[in-house]
Amino acid sequence: MFKCVHKSIALTVATLVLSSVSIFASEAKKDAIDGGMTYTRDKGMYSNYHINSQVDALKLNYGRTPTANELKAWDTDIMPDGTGLPEGEGSVEEGDELYEENCAVCHGDFGAGGVGYPTLTGGDISSLKNQRTAPGMDAPKRTIGTYWPQASTLIWYIRDAMPYAHPKSLTDNEIYAITAFLLANNEIEVDGKVQEDADVLNKKNFMTIKMPNRDGFYPDVNGENGVENVRKFFADPKNFGANTVRCMKDCKDDNATVMRIGIEMKDVVPGYSTERDLPAKKKGGATHPGKEAYEKNCAVCHKTDAMGAPDVGNKKAWAKVMKKGMDNVVNNAIKGTGAMPPKGGNPDLTDAQIKEIVDYMSSNSK
Amino acid sequence: MNKMTKTSSTDMNIMVEQSVEMTSRRDFFRKAAVYSASAVVASNVLSPVELLAADDENIIHHQKWGTTLGDELNKNPYGVPSPYEHNNVRRTTSLLSSAGDMHAAVSLTPLHEQQGIITPNGLFFTRTHNGVAHIDPNKYRLMIHGLVEKPIVLTLDDIKKYPSESVIHFLECPSNGAAEWKGPQFNSVQFVKGMMSCTEWTGVRLKTVLADLGVDPKAKWMLAEGQDGSEMSRTVPTEKAMDDAMLVYAMNGEALRAEQGYPVRLLLPGWEANLCVKWLKRLEFGTEPWYCKEETSKYTTLTASGKAIQHFYPLEVNSIITSPCPEKNWEFLEDGDMVEIQGLAWSGQGKIKAVDLSFDGGKNWVEASLKGLVLPKAWTRFSYMHKFKEGETLLLSSRAMDEAGYVQPTVNQEKKIIGVEGVYHRNSICTWEIMKNGEVNNVQMRS
Known part of the structure; x- marks a missing residue:
């Protein structure tokens, strides 16, 4: 019995020695582009995972070749060298009107922000050095004019992702116009001068734009050495804030003291709770017919008062609105009023749906 | 017997309701024992034995769930957590x-309730830029093109045909x-x-898909673009591809949740x-980066120099103590109790090598144990047994080190290099x- 136990211990030790070599994990090397590890796929192992080694030698001929039209339909990115810029043109003045109609509701007049969504204009590049190390200090201003390195990013993003609630609804002429308006309001030069109302942005003069913060980023990812520059950047941990010293005793830390929470952020949904109880019963009744359409089309602006639109649940604001009478309110919603575009910017909504939505919003604000 | 049991369960329900009004457990048991002298003594499990004040109501009496028929087993064909x-x-x-506005926002995972290293799919944190898109899997297409000899279009079935990992x-x-x-x-x-979660992903290695396409060696960069309203896109070095x-279509054994990119998401282990x-x-290969909106105006780390770090891919070594934490504190402990300190460590640059704990705000450290699986670019649990002393204040910190040799920086060390306006990649202790x-x-x- 004793002998037997002895043997099994010896066996365990042997297994442990082997395991640290290669039985339980493939080789790890610190040679990744990001300064981290890569793992070989060797002897049926990938790190700690078993793998089917047959797979790595295969070339699987799946899928089909896209047609020329399919490629044209999806390959719509716009690059800094002008690749992908569409035909078309638009003036600053046209852009002004389109911006008011489609963009101001979220980004504020002239892109000045203030309603919770990104501020697009204003500020100075020198503000990027601002560090709010004490309360009341100015923040860095990260706008198109002070921060964005390429104008191609702007026109590409407007075409693919804006307006927020109805992306891809603008024509090529319209995206040139809105881009021209935003460049002008950021005082960014086209053809060597800041554009006036009548000036037109097109595929050709687009390439004369040099964004003010073009050189504000590192490592340099352009050109033949772009990827190697990234590798070099991550090779030095000091560049990205990594520490390599593991101090265990009497560690010094620049007179660090305890900083406690000043004003606690408590605005969380649902509220904090770790209780294990049965949930409160929901009130019964059918869902209001306008609820879903409201959430899809209107909640973006009407959920909170941050946008200046009467927010659902705000009795005072809605009492004021409803003084105009149901028919007038519905009519305003259909035609648009103030900063609100017709039908909240979704022409697909029927008048009957708008009426349901207004009824839902007002009846939930009593 | 049957009749008696029913009576007892009803009585118990009345008492449970009343217990809410009572101030402490001990108080409740005392009162319960007195209150139940007639009604409950007759129906308790041990009847006619006289009850003691220390007897736990939950043991002494039959519970409702033990005296009634439960739900049909497939009441919820797709299971749901206990209502509790x-x-x-x-x-x-x-x-x-x-x-x-919750279309361009983020939801966060309840780490204080997280057990082990796998986040349930319904609790996986979610960030969207234009709401949660719902893609019809039958109409789903992935295009891979650019500087490749053979561009392709794949359906979801095509992607699932490749060997999976x-x-x-x-x-x-x-x-x-x-x-x-x-x-x-x-x-x-x-x-x-x-703003993080950990899951078992299933899909195909992107390299397996690309093997047949003939990617041009000059194509140092790959564009990855989404189909949602924001067409979320980023440039990735081909080397990572x-x-x-991986192209993943499943998480924790089932299809990706819509919030996580159903039906197919690009997975770049360890990266943002x-x-x-x-x-x-689509994935497009090319010689220059694309300058997408989310790699210029956002997801760039502004430093105190006024210049910003771009293409900041890996999530650096990091850790957090999840027990105790503000939501799950130590108020329930008694002086002298042994209690487990646990938490999660992770690194986008390799496996976790070690986790240290400090009880004095970072002056002195002791090494905690790692427990469970230790895998590359995955959550790793750490554990340390501590003797709780009532009346003692502690400044409890964790500090992880990874296989690449990186150690979590102090707040001051990180501040020195990045400043306080970087927004992204905060990994200090x-x-x-x-x-x-x-x-x-x-x-x-x-300081």
Whole structure:
């Protein structure tokens, strides 16, 4: 019995020695582009995972070749060298009107922000050095004019992702116009001068734009050495804030003291709770017919008062609105009023749906 | 017998309701024993034995669930958590959104309830830029083109035809903890570090798909673009695509959740979750980076020099103590109790090598044990047994080290290099202040 136990211990030790070599994990090397590890796929192992080694030698001929039209339909990115810029043109003045109609509701007049969504204009590049190390200090201003390195990013993003609630609804002429308006309001030069109302942005003069913060980023990812520059950047941990010293005793830390929470952020949904109880019963009744359409089309602006639109649940604001009478309110919603575009910017909504939505919003604000 | 049992369960329900009014457990038992002298004594399990004040009501009496027929087993064809777990949910805050709009916002994983290293699919943190897209899998197409000899279009069935692999990786938004560069703001582990989750992903190695396409060696970069309203896109070095990148269509054994990019998402293990493009539409290979909106105007780390770090891919070594934490504190402990300190460590640059704990705000450290699986670019659990002393205050911190040799920086060390306006990639040491009564608060050690 004793002998037997002895043997099994010896066996365990042997297994442990082997395991640290290669039985339980493939080789790890610190040679990744990001300064981290890569793992070989060797002897049926990938790190700690078993793998089917047959797979790595295969070339699987799946899928089909896209047609020329399919490629044209999806390959719509716009690059800094002008690749992908569409035909078309638009003036600053046209852009002004389109911006008011489609963009101001979220980004504020002239892109000045203030309603919770990104501020697009204003500020100075020198503000990027601002560090709010004490309360009341100015923040860095990260706008198109002070921060964005390429104008191609702007026109590409407007075409693919804006307006927020109805992306891809603008024509090529319209995206040139809105881009021209935003460049002008950021005082960014086209053809060597800041554009006036009548000036037109097109595929050709687009390439004369040099964004003010073009050189504000590192490592340099352009050109033949772009990827190697990234590798070099991550090779030095000091560049990205990594520490390599593991101090265990009497560690010094620049007179660090305890900083406690000043004003606690408590605005969380649902509220904090770790209780294990049965949930409160929901009130019964059918869902209001306008609820879903409201959430899809209107909640973006009407959920909170941050946008200046009467927010659902705000009795005072809605009492004021409803003084105009149901028919007038519905009519305003259909035609648009103030900063609100017709039908909240979704022409697909029927008048009957708008009426349901207004009824839902007002009846939930009593 | 049957009749008696029924009576007892009804009585018990009345008593449970009344117990809510009572102030302490001990008080409840005492009162319950007196109250039940007639009605309950007759119906308790041990009847006619006289009850003692120390007897636990929950043991002495039959429970409702033991005396009634349960639900039909397939009442919920897709299972749901126990109704008692309804507070274990993702949470949002208007601070991490645009004006309270929850289409471009983030929800955070309840790390205080997280067990093990696998996040349940319903609790996986979610960040979207234009709401959650719902793609019809039958109409789903992925295009791979650009500087390749053979561009292709794949359907979902095509992608599933490739040999699959399953790997466990965390996914973290580089904004995790972004609200706290200037100091602590949230008293909650969920909001301090919950912009991350960890799951077992299943899909195909991107390298396996690309093997047949003839990617031009000059194509150093790959564009990944999504199909949602924001067409979320990013530029990735081809080298990563050829290393451990995957096209994933499943998480924790089932199809991706819509919030996570159903039906197909790009997975770049260890890198910014934002690079792991959801609702993947196309991959294009080229010689120059694309300058996408989410790699210029956002997801760039502005430093005190006024210049910003771009293409900041890996999530650096990091850790957080999840027990105790502000949500799950030590108020329930008695003086002298042994208690387990546990938490999660992770690194986008390799495996976790070690985790140290400090009880004095970072002056002295002891090594904790790692437990469970230790895998590359995956959550790793750590554990340390501590003797709780009532009346003692502690500044409890964890500090992880990874296989690549990187150690989590202190708040001051990180501040020195990045400043306080970087927004992204905050991985400095987190500290909980344990108060005399066992309460736990989020603090920072900094000058």
